[in-house]
Amino acid sequence: MERAVVCAGFGGQGVLLAGKILARAGMDAGLDVTWLPSYGPEMRGGTANCTVVLSDEPIGSPIGENPDVLLAMNGPSLDRFESRVAEGGAIVVNRSLIARDLTRKDVCGIFIAANDVARELGEPRVANMIALGAVVRALGILPLETVKKAMTVELGAKGRERLIALNQEALERGYAAAPPC
Amino acid sequence: MAERQLMTGNEAMAEAAIRAGLRAYFGYPITPQNEVLEYMAAHLPQAGGAFLQAESEVAAINMCYGAAAAGVRAMTSSSSPGVSLKMEGISYLAGADLPCVILNAARGGPGLGNIAPAQGDYFQATKGGGHGDYRLIVLAPSTGQEAAELAGLAFDLSDRYRVPALILADGMLGQMMEPVTLPPPRDPGTLPPKPWALTGAKGREPNLIASFALEPTVLREINVKRYARYREIEAREVRWEEVATEDAEVLLIAYGTMGRIAKTVVRRGRERGVKVGLLRPITLWPFPYAPIRTLAERVKAILTVELSAGQMWEDVRLAVEGRTATPFYGELGGVVPTPSDILQEVLRYA
Amino acid sequence: MPEAETMVKVFARPTSLNEKHFTYCPGCDHGLITRLVAGAIDKLGVQERTVFIAPVGCAVFAYEWFRCDGIQASHGRAAAVATGLKRANPDLVVISYQGDGDLAAIGTAETIHAANRGEAITVIFVNNQIYGMTGGQMAPTTLPGQRATSCPEGRDVATMGHPLPVAEMIATLAAPAYVTRQSLHDPRHVAQAAKAIEKALRYQVEGKGYSLVEILATCPTGWRMPPAVAHQHVADVVTGAFPLGDLVDRG
Numbered sequence: 001m002e003r004a005v006v007c008a009g010f011g012g013q014g015v016l017l018a019g020k021i022l023a024r025a026g027m028d029a030g031l032d033v034t035w036l037p038s039y040g041p042e043m044r045g046g047t048a049n050c051t052v053v054l055s056d057e058p059i060g061s062p063i064g065e066n067p068d069v070l071l072a073m074n075g076p077s078l079d080r081f082e083s084r085v086a087e088g089g090a091i092v093v094n095r096s097l098i099a100r101d102l103t104r105k106d107v108c109g110i111f112i113a114a115n116d117v118a119r120e121l122g123e124p125r126v127a128n129m130i131a132l133g134a135v136v137r138a139l140g141i142l143p144l145e146t147v148k149k150a151m152t153v154e155l156g157a158k159g160r161e162r163l164i165a166l167n168q169e170a171l172e173r174g175y176a177a178a179p180p181c
Numbered sequence: 182m183a184e185r186q187l188m189t190g191n192e193a194m195a196e197a198a199i200r201a202g203l204r205a206y207f208g209y210p211i212t213p214q215n216e217v218l219e220y221m222a223a224h225l226p227q228a229g230g231a232f233l234q235a236e237s238e239v240a241a242i243n244m245c246y247g248a249a250a251a252g253v254r255a256m257t258s259s260s261s262p263g264v265s266l267k268m269e270g271i272s273y274l275a276g277a278d279l280p281c282v283i284l285n286a287a288r289g290g291p292g293l294g295n296i297a298p299a300q301g302d303y304f305q306a307t308k309g310g311g312h313g314d315y316r317l318i319v320l321a322p323s324t325g326q327e328a329a330e331l332a333g334l335a336f337d338l339s340d341r342y343r344v345p346a347l348i349l350a351d352g353m354l355g356q357m358m359e360p361v362t363l364p365p366p367r368d369p370g371t372l373p374p375k376p377w378a379l380t381g382a383k384g385r386e387p388n389l390i391a392s393f394a395l396e397p398t399v400l401r402e403i404n405v406k407r408y409a410r411y412r413e414i415e416a417r418e419v420r421w422e423e424v425a426t427e428d429a430e431v432l433l434i435a436y437g438t439m440g441r442i443a444k445t446v447v448r449r450g451r452e453r454g455v456k457v458g459l460l461r462p463i464t465l466w467p468f469p470y471a472p473i474r475t476l477a478e479r480v481k482a483i484l485t486v487e488l489s490a491g492q493m494w495e496d497v498r499l500a501v502e503g504r505t506a507t508p509f510y511g512e513l514g515g516v517v518p519t520p521s522d523i524l525q526e527v528l529r530y531a
Numbered sequence: 532m533p534e535a536e537t538m539v540k541v542f543a544r545p546t547s548l549n550e551k552h553f554t555y556c557p558g559c560d561h562g563l564i565t566r567l568v569a570g571a572i573d574k575l576g577v578q579e580r581t582v583f584i585a586p587v588g589c590a591v592f593a594y595e596w597f598r599c600d601g602i603q604a605s606h607g608r609a610a611a612v613a614t615g616l617k618r619a620n621p622d623l624v625v626i627s628y629q630g631d632g633d634l635a636a637i638g639t640a641e642t643i644h645a646a647n648r649g650e651a652i653t654v655i656f657v658n659n660q661i662y663g664m665t666g667g668q669m670a671p672t673t674l675p676g677q678r679a680t681s682c683p684e685g686r687d688v689a690t691m692g693h694p695l696p697v698a699e700m701i702a703t704l705a706a707p708a709y710v711t712r713q714s715l716h717d718p719r720h721v722a723q724a725a726k727a728i729e730k731a732l733r734y735q736v737e738g739k740g741y742s743l744v745e746i747l748a749t750c751p752t753g754w755r756m757p758p759a760v761a762h763q764h765v766a767d768v769v770t771g772a773f774p775l776g777d778l779v780d781r782g
Contacts (some may be wrong), residue, residue: 020358024187029362033359035187058324060445062357065519217682231618235611236644243608243641247615250602251582252624255615273605280659379600379616381623383579389594391585 009073131173276392297515607638
């Protein structure tokens with residue numbers, strides 16, 4: 001079993017952190033994982049992405065040329081990565097920022113208005129966790145509880161109790177909103 | 182069992198170096214190795230070592246020269262353009278028989294190039310780079326775990342043979358996060374003594390560290406002695422990994438980041454019934470000439486894959502000496518090929 | 532023999548120098564400076580803690596003459612090598628001995644940054660305004676109008692720049708404990724230079740930090756002057772361009 005996930009969005013949307021949490025959860029679940037960042041001068045305001053590979057065997061290529069799940073937090077990310085998603089894979093589309101539908105018919109589209117849900121929760125910054133919840137559901141190999149614990153570790157000292165509770169709720173909302181493909 | 186930690190390759194190498202008894206680190210910022218410098222700044226002083234951000238890569242390598250002469254485990258890190266600047270100092274380390282570890286998180290070149298992963302520094306690392314007749318022990322990790330292990334090994338080999346060791350990594354390995362099980366910390370007090378070190382001439386004759394001998398016959402003698410150590414390293418320290426080579430018809434040769442990507446190529450190729458195998462050099466110097474030569478007797482082709490225009494390829498051809506076909510596939514400028522790209526190439530020779 | 536019993540040895544080879552002969556040209560001040568450094572090591576009793584760093588230049592063999600641990604630095608990098616030694620082992624007494632090409636041309640960056648960090652080292656800067664070892668080329672400290680093999684018509688400051696005032700530059704920094712310029716052109720100045728070198732070394736031993744002793748030295752061969760004339764030239768001309776005295780003393 002080997003799965004690749006690409007998390008992509010604007011710099012500042014927290015896609016690298018979402019990927020790290022996913023990688024840590026995979027490690028905690030006993031898998032081999034790689035987290036490969038890809039960002040250039042566009043760290044502020046441009047696109048950022050990372051690739052997470054999870055496997056029950058040692059991972060060769062960390063590139064994930066045909067990801068099983070794509071998280072597209074903004075339009076440019078969907079444009080750039082949609083064609084690369086594996087057949088039968090899933091794309092989590094942030095409906096708050098992406099109006100268009102998928103061009104692919106052989107993948108499962110999961111539409112979730114991450115920014116709007118985050119605002120409902122009173123914290124716009126947790127949009128990435130809402131989206132990550134949906135990714136975890138689509139991926140289907142990691143228990144949500146493991147991801148929640150990994151999130152707590154990754155937030156580290158910054159993770160004040162209120163923030164952790166909020167992020168946990170965000171993960172749950174995203175997970176619940178994503179229909180199984 | 183030691184805990185698995187999620188860390189970047191750069192952090193893994195830095196922490197492993199500290200655990201190997203590193204006591205002096207000197208560096209200068211350059212992407213994509215800044216995490217090493219920053220990790221050392223945060224952690225080495227706590228471990229009782231000296232950390233200093235130098236005014237240049239040139240100064241940093243010469244600080245290493247001083248610290249290594251004082252007898253402590255010394256290290257610097259940089260990325261391609263910065264490693265070029267260190268080359269003079271590396272030649273002096275080699276000429277003075279000083280152990281030292283140099284980490285190159287290589288990037289696209291030549292010149293300023295870019296910050297993407299590349300393997301264009303193979304010649305520089307293995308064939309000289311600096312002036313004069315010398316060798317470096319060159320280790321090429323392909324995963325975070327291996328990076329941590331080779332960081333420790335680099336210090337041991339460098340100390341044992343009094344030859345500087347270079348870890349040739351790349352930006353991808355350096356910035357990628359993976360689970361790493363770190364080796365236990367070692368007490369520098371338990372490391373083998375260095376009677377040649379400059380510790381003050383108390384109760385002994387003065388020790389001198391130099392790479393200078395005006396008299397040709399004297400310099401020849403020094404170099405001949407050093408080359409005897411090089412021959413010993415070639416005999417004892419060649420390291421490599423083979424994957425599915427028993428019945429391979431097409432043999433891939435790749436190191437570092439390309440080495441791990443090639444493992445995926447082997448797996449996918451085998452799934453499709455292609456008899457493809459991999460030989461992954463772990464030491465680039467000494468280079469695994471002998472095992473490649475052995476495999477060259479029975480495979481249809483040896484495909485060298487690099488993030489360069491074909492540098493290690495020259496060593497592969499030296500090993501093969503015409504025994505089989507030796508095609509090459511490379512990417513330039515920091516572009517990393519996918520397993521599919523490479524598998525396409527393998528199929529041409531299967 | 533009553534006469535013999537009354538004889539007192541008033542001058543001897545410093546114990547931290549060994550028996551090897553210097554390789555300097557006749558009349559060159561390097562030999563004298565080497566002796567003064569050795570005398571300071573003796574006086575402070577730090578021979579068994581000292582590491583002597585030789586530069587690239589006429590003093591390239593200088594580590595050969597001391598009964599101390601020694602190391603050869605690449606051209607210009609002695610201050611960085613000193614930094615590495617001292618940071619790795621703060622108990623060492625580290626002396627960096629450098630000429631003007633080494634310290635003030637190719638090694639300017641290392642010189643300034645080691646001084647600015649206040650590295651606890653002693654730098655002996657031999658300023659003879661010429662590249663001696665390579666055959667008399669222009670140095671960063673060559674005086675305006677002074678001829679050298681690479682400025683046969685004399686140094687033209689319009690195209691070749693002015694003599695670099697190293698001691699003054701270092702003295703602008705906040706960290707150095709002691710910065711001074713000395714000369715050797717007569718016995719009084721030799722005695723003063725000896726005191727300055729000793730103070731610079733003592734400051735290191737006492738943990739006060741970085742010292743630089745710039746010494747105006749002669750190069751009779753490169754200058755094409757007999758030694759006595761060369762010393763007179765220092766007194767009459769060179770000290771005018773490079774004023775003597777302490778610039779910083781934070782002891």
